[in-house]
Amino acid sequence: MRLTAAAVALGTTLLTGCGSADAEAPSTSLPSATSAAPTTEALPVVGPADFPVLPEARTQDAAGAEAFLRYWIDLLNRQRAIPAGQPLRDLGPDCGECQRIAGAYDETAAAGERYEGGELELNDVTTPRLAEDTAAFGFGVRQEAVRLVDATGAVVDPGQELKTNAAGGIDLLWSASDRTWLVTSFGIG
Structure with a gap:
């Protein structure tokens, strides 16, 4: 009985304290913007301004490396x-095959020629082999038939036939300064 009476007295005291004139009124303003959680630092733009490397391809893990490979294939098609070869040079500065492909694209443009076909589509991708700041993949790729034509559409080079599952590989190096992967080796057989 005494415990119940004490609890009722304490509850009454607390409740009356809430309604007293001396109590501070609740705030009607929101916290200032400076008290918000810090925002994530923006990633520097990498790749063409209108086709940048996606954020999911800019993580230093297996998922980021695979997303970069998929972006690279899309970039080659684009x-x-x-x-135009410059984006390939930018993302593969130490990749000999990347430099060769970039040069071929630039020479084609300078000659007023263009490629018809040649689109690449990944069939399968191995799990990347990660080691410190590198990643390596094997993959299969479908490559549509491709030919080189001049401005009138006349065939300059008959090119290659369709390859339904050509073997390929890519080696990547993590660039801490750009916070992205860079291609160090690439090939489709």
Whole structure:
């Protein structure tokens, strides 16, 4: 009985304290913007301004490396259609095959020629082999038939036939300064 009476007295005291004139009124303003959680630092733009490397391809893990490989294949398709090689040079500065492909795209553009076909589509991708700041993949790729034509559409080079599952490989190096993967080796057999 005494415990119950004490609890009722304490509860009454607390409740009356809430309604007293001396109590501070609740705030009607929101916290200032400076008290918000810090925002994530923006990633520097990498790749063409209108086709940048996606954020999911800019993580230093297996998922990021695979997303970069998929972006690279899309970039090859995009640049072949333009044709222009600089983005390939930028993302593969130490990759001999990347430099060769970039040069071919630039020479094609300078000659007023273009590629018809040649689109690449990944069939399968192995799990990347990760080691410190590198990643390596094997993959299969479908490559549509491709030919080189001049401004009138006349065939300059009959090119290659369809390859339904050509073997390929890519080696990547993590660039801490750009926070992205860079291609160090690439090939489709």
